[in-house]
Amino acid sequence: MSKTKVVMTIAGSDSGGGAGIQADLKTFQSIGVFGTTVLTGVTAQNTAGVQNAVHLESSLVAEQFKSVAEDMEISAVKTGMLSNAQIIETVSDNLASFSTKPWIVIDPVLAATSGDLLLERQAVSTLLEKLIPISDIITPNIPEAEILTGINIDHSKDLQKAAHKLKEAGAKSVLIKGGHTSGNATDHFFWEDEYHTFSAERVGVGSLHGTGCTLGSAICAYLSKTDDLLTSIKLAKKYVTQAINNSFTIGEGSKVLLHSSIGDEEVQEKEELNA
Ligand SMILES: Nc1ncnc2c1ncn2[C@@H]1O[C@H](COP(=O)(O)OP(=O)(O)OP(=O)(O)O)[C@@H](O)[C@H]1O
Ligand SMILES: Cc1ncc(COP(=O)(O)O)c(N)n1
Numbered sequence: 001m002s003k004t005k006v007v008m009t010i011a012g013s014d015s016g017g018g019a020g021i022q023a024d025l026k027t028f029q030s031i032g033v034f035g036t037t038v039l040t041g042v043t044a045q046n047t048a049g050v051q052n053a054v055h056l057e058s059s060l061v062a063e064q065f066k067s068v069a070e071d072m073e074i075s076a077v078k079t080g081m082l083s084n085a086q087i088i089e090t091v092s093d094n095l096a097s098f099s100t101k102p103w104i105v106i107d108p109v110l111a112a113t114s115g116d117l118l119l120e121r122q123a124v125s126t127l128l129e130k131l132i133p134i135s136d137i138i139t140p141n142i143p144e145a146e147i148l149t150g151i152n153i154d155h156s157k158d159l160q161k162a163a164h165k166l167k168e169a170g171a172k173s174v175l176i177k178g179g180h181t182s183g184n185a186t187d188h189f190f191w192e193d194e195y196h197t198f199s200a201e202r203v204g205v206g207s208l209h210g211t212g213c214t215l216g217s218a219i220c221a222y223l224s225k226t227d228d229l230l231t232s233i234k235l236a237k238k239y240v241t242q243a244i245n246n247s248f249t250i251g252e253g254s255k256v257l258l259h260s261s262i263g264d265e266e267v268q269e270k271e272e273l274n275a
Pocket of ligand 2: 011012013014019020021043045080081109111112113114118208209210211212213
């Protein structure tokens with residue numbers, strides 16, 4: 001009996017529903033893939049910030065992984081909040097154990113938009129050693145790229161240097177997101193010897209919550225559908241831009257994104273090619 005493949009997000013819960021595993025599942029649903037979850041932790045969070053966070057035992061993280069992987073065929077995985085070094089090691093061991101390796105998208109979440117830490121600082125080295133080498137794409141924003149590489153990013157040359165350092169750490173490709181700059185929202189993609197930019201007009205809506213989670217999970221969903229990295233980033237950028245354009249206010253803090261499906265002839269073409 002042939003099974004429909006599923007995608008997986010390994011991330012934390014955001015009780016406010018704007019980011020984390022909630023944003024990932026909304027994105028998966030809108031793009032039309034079946035999302036499964038490995039929860040790493042639970043945050044008491046709203047649009048203004050994180051009021052508390054509890055991280056799960058790594059054994060429970062491993063058990064969730066096992067339950068899904070034993071039963072289902074996973075075509076693409078996205079990671080978000082990973083909390084601490086123990087959870088990173090568990091995730092990395094589990095991802096490395098697949099006989100058919102899924103696409104692996106690493107969103108190296110270090111802190112929430114509000115500034116609250118979501119990964120213990122001493123775990124950054126574990127992320128670099130254990131997870132980045134097995135990733136197909138890592139998607140840092142500029143502050144995350146600076147922390148991961150120790151390079152101050154002021155100019156386009158710095159972007160190049162930071163991407164090079166992440167590739168030296170083992171990342172197959174690097175997408176440095178441009179949400180934290182001025183001017184157009186341009187994301188810089190470094191892959192083998194290629195360099196591409198994905199750009200959209202900056203939407204002047206003030207502080208936003210969940211843009212990074214949404215972009216990463218959209219890349220994951222489109223990889224599952226198309227098996228093509230460049231197409232997936234292009235479509236994910238289109239998805240997140242539309243969701244930002246339709247963002248709205250639900251609380252006192254950052255705006256949240258509106259998730260809705262977009263017509264994708266390009267996906268249909270690729271799906272037919274891959275069938
Ligand atoms: N105001 C904006 N207008 C248009 N696109 C934006 C805007 N802000 C962010 N983006 C886009 O959203 C995506 C996520 O980028 P960003 O740099 O915000 O990630 P992030 O900091 O990880 O997000 P998060 O808010 O979840 O922490 C990128 O494609 C970026 O270019
Ligand atoms: C559980 C969880 N995961 C990820 C984020 C990052 O999202 P953002 O930077 O938009 O706050 C978050 N705030 N909470």
